[in-house]
Amino acid sequence: MKKGKIGSVILFLVMLLAVLVFLYPLFVVVMNSFKPLGDIIARPLEIPGILHLENYINAWKTVEIPRVMWNTALVTVLSVTGIVLLSAMSAYWSERHPTVYSRIFSRLLVLSMLIPFASLMIPLVQVMRVFRLNNSLSGAIVTYWGIGLAFAFFMTQGAVKSLPYELEEAAIVDGCGPVRVFWQIILPLLQPTMVTIFVMDIFWIWNDFIVPLILLDSSQLSTIQLAIKKLFSQYSSQWDLALPALVISIVPILVVFVLLQKKIVGGILAGAVKG
Amino acid sequence: MKKQKMGFWRHALFLGPASLAFALAVVVPFVISVIYSFTDWNGVANDIKFIGLDNFVRIFSGKSNFLGSFWFTLKISVVNIILINVLGTLLAVALTSAIRAKGLFRVAFYLPNTIGGLILGFVWQFIFVTGFPAIGQLLQSGFFNQQWLGTESTAFIGLVIVSVWQNVGYVMVIMTAALMGVPSDLIESARIDGASAVCTFFKVKLPLCMPYITVCLFWTISNAFKMFELNYSLTKGGPYGSTNSMALYIYNDAFANNKYGLATAESLVFFVIIMLITGIQMYFTGKKEREYQ
Numbered sequence: 402m403k404k405g406k407i408g409s410v411i412l413f414l415v416m417l418l419a420v421l422v423f424l425y426p427l428f429v430v431v432m433n434s435f436k437p438l439g440d441i442i443a444r445p446l447e448i449p450g451i452l453h454l455e456n457y458i459n460a461w462k463t464v465e466i467p468r469v470m471w472n473t474a475l476v477t478v479l480s481v482t483g484i485v486l487l488s489a490m491s492a493y494w495s496e497r498h499p500t501v502y503s504r505i506f507s508r509l510l511v512l513s514m515l516i517p518f519a520s521l522m523i524p525l526v527q528v529m530r531v532f533r534l535n536n537s538l539s540g541a542i543v544t545y546w547g548i549g550l551a552f553a554f555f556m557t558q559g560a561v562k563s564l565p566y567e568l569e570e571a572a573i574v575d576g577c578g579p580v581r582v583f584w585q586i587i588l589p590l591l592q593p594t595m596v597t598i599f600v601m602d603i604f605w606i607w608n609d610f611i612v613p614l615i616l617l618d619s620s621q622l623s624t625i626q627l628a629i630k631k632l633f634s635q636y637s638s639q640w641d642l643a644l645p646a647l648v649i650s651i652v653p654i655l656v657v658f659v660l661l662q663k664k665i666v667g668g669i670l671a672g673a674v675k676g
Numbered sequence: 677m678k679k680q681k682m683g684f685w686r687h688a689l690f691l692g693p694a695s696l697a698f699a700l701a702v703v704v705p706f707v708i709s710v711i712y713s714f715t716d717w718n719g720v721a722n723d724i725k726f727i728g729l730d731n732f733v734r735i736f737s738g739k740s741n742f743l744g745s746f747w748f749t750l751k752i753s754v755v756n757i758i759l760i761n762v763l764g765t766l767l768a769v770a771l772t773s774a775i776r777a778k779g780l781f782r783v784a785f786y787l788p789n790t791i792g793g794l795i796l797g798f799v800w801q802f803i804f805v806t807g808f809p810a811i812g813q814l815l816q817s818g819f820f821n822q823q824w825l826g827t828e829s830t831a832f833i834g835l836v837i838v839s840v841w842q843n844v845g846y847v848m849v850i851m852t853a854a855l856m857g858v859p860s861d862l863i864e865s866a867r868i869d870g871a872s873a874v875c876t877f878f879k880v881k882l883p884l885c886m887p888y889i890t891v892c893l894f895w896t897i898s899n900a901f902k903m904f905e906l907n908y909s910l911t912k913g914g915p916y917g918s919t920n921s922m923a924l925y926i927y928n929d930a931f932a933n934n935k936y937g938l939a940t941a942e943s944l945v946f947f948v949i950i951m952l953i954t955g956i957q958m959y960f961t962g963k964k965e966r967e968y969q
């Protein structure tokens with residue numbers, strides 16, 4: 402027993418060292434985000450004497466954080482809500498009322514999971530232009546609905562399969578139409594799966610860069626990823642501006658991560674088993 | 677159990693919106709992509725000429741350097757996939773043993789995975805450009821004290837470091853769940869039979885974790901081949917185009933070099949490559965899992 406204890410203390414110390422090395426880059430970035438540029442270049446490893454909060458004020462103004470965050474939040478929430486709803490509707494319907502069409506539809510969805518986004522992005526810009534959806538947040542949102550559908554559809558389909566049909570049958574006998582059955586009986590029962598999809602897709606869309614890059618040209622519509630990219634191409638190596646902007650961009654998603662930790666791990670595992 | 681007859685409009689109500697979004701974002705662009713790949717369109721001009729297989733000939737004859745980006749992507753994917761899975765599994769093993777603060781360690785190692793690739797690329801740009809030389813001076817080490825993003829081999833290693841750093845947490849989470857699911861009586865009986873810890877790990881635990889290992893491989897492989905953001909922000913494909921991933925190469929040809937026709941052809945080749953890899957993978961992992969059952 403004694404030997405095992407010493408072993409676990411040594412392992413603990415090794416892991417502690419590993420974590421410190423692992424997180425050191427992020428620590429260096431946070432630390433330097435509070436320093437004037439001269440100090441960042443000359444002494445990047447030193448802990449700042451005084452905290453230069455001006456860096457943050459400058460970054461906040463240059464990147465137009467409130468607008469950019471609003472855009473990102475709007476795109477993320479509307480996209481994810483849409484994905485969850487569309488997948489619940491279509492998965493429920495194709496599972497309970499299969500037709501030739503719904504079979505083709507779900508077959509195409511499987512195939513679409515093999516298509517990398519790079520194989521779609523070039524004509525996608527054209528398609529969105531035809532529908533006047535290029536350079537608008539709605540275009541990005543519809544795109545996320547379309548490419549996020551497949552995975553969410555199969556997660557939800559699995560969940561629908563496990564619901565007992567008797568519940569719906571009872572409701573139908575009582576005179577419930579299909580819309581009410583879906584809305585009042587199915588949706589509440591699908592809630593755990595929907596939460597899982599919601600949580601996982603939030604991270605994907607918040608962090609996604611390529612869809613905004615090709616669909617949102619105007620700086621009015623920049624999401625946080627796009628705004629950071631523009632900042633770096635405009636003010637390269639102006640670290641006293643870039644570093645606080647990076648920190649600001651990381652904080653919201655980190656807060657979500659810490660709050661939703663348990664759900665995220667659950668979501669990854671659920672997704673892994675079904676996907 | 678008698679099902680209701682459903683009219684057209686009800687089908688349309690439930691499947692219509694999803695079909696529309698899917699068609700708009702996936703089906704139509706993909707079909708157009710196939711058509712464009714046989715043209716010489718530059719993205720702007722009105723006259724589009726069909727040039728048959730010319731684009732594909734250019735890709736495979738090496739006139740377009742897409743094959744170069746394929747080799748780069750293949751090389752870095754192999755290195756990344758091995759390192760991410762091995763290190764992630766090691767972390768999972770360490771963090772399922774009896775040590776303190778497991779939960780905190782897991783959160784810490786998973787953390788980079790929640791941040792976008794673009795942002796991480798910029799974070800590491802700072803570390804490579806400013807942080808590493810300073811560490812090099814501090815430790816008097818030539819390893820840190822070089823132009824990390826300036827030479828082909830170090831830029832490659834740099835990308836590997838960041839990819840592993842970003843993705844190791846995912847494998848750790850999956851493998852932690854896998855290892856915790858191994859029934860303890862099996863491990864006990866292996867131990868009673870005199871199997872060492874290492875032997876138990878390779879002969880008992882790992883085979884039982886096979887379905888989870890499959891998941892990790894799937895995830896790391898498909899992520900590795902679709903690499904884009906990190907190259908975009910950390911190395912911009914440089915130096916001398918040596919770190920262009922396939923996705924970045926396609927993006928540049930289409931949106932920076934105005935070679936739409938060629939780029940769509942490249943994107944189709946990319947699609948076929950991804951499809952082949954997924955197919956091979958499903959074949960092999962299916963076989964492995966059957967063997968262990």
